[in-house]
Amino acid sequence: MYEVIMYDGGIYRSDELFELIEDVGGVVLVKNRSSQMLTVTMSIPSEDREIVEALCKDIGGQVKEVPLAGTEIAVVGPTLGRHHMPHPICDVAEYLRRLGAVTVVMGLARGRGKNTSQINLQESSIIEEYDACVFMLGNFKPCVETKAELLLSRINIPTVLMCGPKPEGVDNTCDAMVWGIGRKASRMREPEERRKLEEIGDRIDEVLDEKKKALEEDPPFVHPSEIKALLENFEPIDMCLRPAPLVMHLDGLRAKIPYDEYHEQVEDMQVYGRRLGDVCVITPSKINDSSMLIRIKTRSQVAYEDSMKAKG
Amino acid sequence: MASETIVNGPDPYGNDGYRLLYEEIMYDIGKLAALDKSYLLLKPEVPLFVMSVRLKTKPSPKKIGDVAMTRAERNVVFVSISDELYAPGVLKSLWKTYGRDNVQQLDRLDITVSGPDTSAEVDGVEVESQDQPVQEVIGALWRVMPEGIRNRRAFTDGNTITVMATEEIMRPEHLLEAREIHDKMVKGEI
Numbered sequence: 001m002y003e004v005i006m007y008d009g010g011i012y013r014s015d016e017l018f019e020l021i022e023d024v025g026g027v028v029l030v031k032n033r034s035s036q037m038l039t040v041t042m043s044i045p046s047e048d049r050e051i052v053e054a055l056c057k058d059i060g061g062q063v064k065e066v067p068l069a070g071t072e073i074a075v076v077g078p079t080l081g082r083h084h085m086p087h088p089i090c091d092v093a094e095y096l097r098r099l100g101a102v103t104v105v106m107g108l109a110r111g112r113g114k115n116t117s118q119i120n121l122q123e124s125s126i127i128e129e130y131d132a133c134v135f136m137l138g139n140f141k142p143c144v145e146t147k148a149e150l151l152l153s154r155i156n157i158p159t160v161l162m163c164g165p166k167p168e169g170v171d172n173t174c175d176a177m178v179w180g181i182g183r184k185a186s187r188m189r190e191p192e193e194r195r196k197l198e199e200i201g202d203r204i205d206e207v208l209d210e211k212k213k214a215l216e217e218d219p220p221f222v223h224p225s226e227i228k229a230l231l232e233n234f235e236p237i238d239m240c241l242r243p244a245p246l247v248m249h250l251d252g253l254r255a256k257i258p259y260d261e262y263h264e265q266v267e268d269m270q271v272y273g274r275r276l277g278d279v280c281v282i283t284p285s286k287i288n289d290s291s292m293l294i295r296i297k298t299r300s301q302v303a304y305e306d307s308m309k310a311k312g
Numbered sequence: 313m314a315s316e317t318i319v320n321g322p323d324p325y326g327n328d329g330y331r332l333l334y335e336e337i338m339y340d341i342g343k344l345a346a347l348d349k350s351y352l353l354l355k356p357e358v359p360l361f362v363m364s365v366r367l368k369t370k371p372s373p374k375k376i377g378d379v380a381m382t383r384a385e386r387n388v389v390f391v392s393i394s395d396e397l398y399a400p401g402v403l404k405s406l407w408k409t410y411g412r413d414n415v416q417q418l419d420r421l422d423i424t425v426s427g428p429d430t431s432a433e434v435d436g437v438e439v440e441s442q443d444q445p446v447q448e449v450i451g452a453l454w455r456v457m458p459e460g461i462r463n464r465r466a467f468t469d470g471n472t473i474t475v476m477a478t479e480e481i482m483r484p485e486h487l488l489e490a491r492e493i494h495d496k497m498v499k500g501e502i
Contacts, residue, residue: 083459113460113479114359138458139329140356165325182329183458185336 003049004029004069006100007040009061014038020055024048027225029070029248030102041069041100043225066100067205070224070248073101074133078117078147080107088181089136091188092162095197096134096204102247104130108151114143117150124154126286129293131250132158132208134200135174139164139182148173158207162200175210176203211250220296221279222271224248227294230269230276231255236262252280252295259284259292266292278305315347315368318502321354330354334363334456341452342397343445348471351493351502361461362490363453364474364497371445371471376402377435384431391434393421401439409437449473467491472498 007017011033017040021028026044038061044052056063075093077084084107093103106127110118127133135152137144144163148170152159161167161174164182171177178199181188188197228246231237236257237245247254255266259282267277276282276294279302285291297305317334319327330352338344346367353362376382376391379398383390391406393399399421406415406425414426428434450466453475457464464477465487474497476482476490496502 079459081459082455112458113462114356114458115479116460139333140323140326140354140458142323142357143359143458164329165323182325183333185333185340 001046002026002043003046004041004043004066004100005049005052006064006066006069007038007042007056007061008064009038009056009059010036011038012036013059014040017052017055017059020052024052026052027229029225029228030100030244032244041066043070064098068096068201068208069100070250071101071131071208072104072247072249072254073204074104074106074127074130075136076106076108076127076133077136078108078111078138081112083112083183084136087184087186088162088188088193091193091197092134092136092200095201099201099205101204102244111147111151114146117147119151119154122286127155128157129254129286130157131211132160132204134160134162134204136181137161137163141165141167145170158211160200160203160207175207178203208250215250218298218300220251221299221302222296224251224253224296227271227276227280227296228253230271231266234266234269249295252293254285254291254293256291258290260289263292266294278302315344315349317350317352319352319354321352321356323354323356326354326356327352330456337452337455341448343449343452346445349497349502351497353489353493356458358478358486359458359461360476360478360486360489361457362474362476362493363456364472364493364502365449365453366497366500367445367449367471367473369471371442373438373442374398374401374440375435376405376437376439377432379439382431382434384429387426387429389425389428389431389434391423391425393423396421398439405437405439406434446473450475465490467494469494469498 021042021044024044026042028040028042030041032039053063073096075089077089089105093105096103108119108123137147144167148161148167152173159174160176162178162181166179181196228248231246240256242256245256263282267282269276279297281295283293285293317331319331321327334352335344348366348368351364379395380391380393380402393402403417410425410427416424418424425434446468450473457477461477461479463482464475467474474490474494478486
């Protein structure tokens, strides 16, 4: 059984930590260095957690629980205008990052208004590239109810609705709801507001747990971290200057290198004696062509395709 | 005396949320203390939003004499800005009136002007027009309004400013309702 934890500290003696992670058979999921500070999200065997924690403390860092590690979450607002940004959308995104998720903030092109708000196919397909999304709506009950029905019913990933008043009749449009946070012009600093952020984190954790359980019934052919370890040594990824060039999802990962240029090389890589292109579906990202999505096929899917090939 | 904000609408959560939002935004632009009374009508089901504000005093133009101390000495007027908020405006107005060659900025808040005979002449130079505070309040009301409620109209009468907004067609009854609120605010009936 593997556990995901985060080291938060300085870079001093961090090479010892990376060696230990490798020695115990763990994987570094995300590594973020900012000046002399370093955060490392890692997946390690449960029985070795004590040793890793002891080393983290010994080199002057802290160990934090990160229940959302290995996921990418979209925080979506009606628009990117100053009416909706930066609070509380950025506060939510920042809080989810502290729980280990990689977050992306998005605004719809025509999401504002009550009778005129829209979401188009391109927007919903971009949102569906993520593991889950938090959708933020406003302060008025009739507006929230109208827009939840209109916008959320077109998104087919786990969705948490965050709004001011408690809406009615929108239970089937989202997987969880957190009410009590509407439009705001200031940061969420009050104890009550911090509790709401914790509630959002808990709801996201719950909806992702359900998705994880569904995945466990027919797990991916390889774990995303194994593909991550394979791709990390691929030169274009190694040379990529974008933050977090490889982002893990529950059933795959996002590689931030151009699809057109590199997809053939990625497809030809070998994992457990098979071509990566045979065990994964590799597609360009809907955002633009500078990144690609790698969705790992399930074991049953690979077995079915093998049997079809054997038949002829 | 603190300003009073009346919020009228059918959605209790929205009323409280918008009261807070309104007061935070007015505080942000530094106008909360200048407000006498505010009336917000919020009807999200229509949708119709009317926000009416009565300022404590009618905005008047700000002159250099109001925001700085001046002293004349041998054809040179020394200007010492006392209200830092107007420092860029003072420099801009002096440049415009006397030309860049005649205005020298000694440090952030001290300026010398060559040319004018008396300090009273410099005191009379306008830094901020009468309309500017009104425009700032209208801008803040636009920020408070929901973003999608785009069909907007503003009325101003002395120290009372009203902004109304709806999403699609602005109907005569909407205009009438906003006008009534505006008139009552002007007369002090609200």
